[in-house]
Amino acid sequence: MTGVKKSAPKAAAAEAEATGGTIxxxxxxxxxxxxGAPDDFPLAAIMAxxxxxxxxxxxxxxxxxxxxxxxxxxxxxxxxxxxxSLAQGRDTDAGN
Numbered sequence: 001m002t003g004v005k006k007s008a009p010k011a012a013a014a015e016a017e018a019t020g021g022t023i024x025x026x027x028x029x030x031x032x033x034x035x036g037a038p039d040d041f042p043l044a045a046i047m048a049x050x051x052x053x054x055x056x057x058x059x060x061x062x063x064x065x066x067x068x069x070x071x072x073x074x075x076x077x078x079x080x081x082x083x084x085s086l087a088q089g090r091d092t093d094a095g096n
Contacts, residue, residue, distance in 0.1 A: 025087035027080050030066055034058050034084060055081060 023036045035041050045057035056064040067080065
């Protein structure tokens with residue numbers, strides 16, 4: 001059989017998007033859960049003026065608080081965003 005094989009994260013992301021499910025990913029010893037489909041993202045996150053607010057709204061209060069307890073740096077935040085992007089089936093170099 002020939003064709004393009006999706007990577008595991010991309011296949012899981014496509015399934016979550018199609019079914020309205022969520023995606024989980026691990027980063028820095030924490031497990032995060034986010035909406036699988038852009039249509040399920042919180043509207044406030046889409047409307048946010050900055051990436052920090054958008055990501056905090058995507059994660060929700062409890063997950064964001066757990067992340068902030070790790071004392072993250074800007075480098076750590078970028079790595080979190082990259083991990084989230086990969087879990088959602090996007091490339092990390094796609095830009096903002």
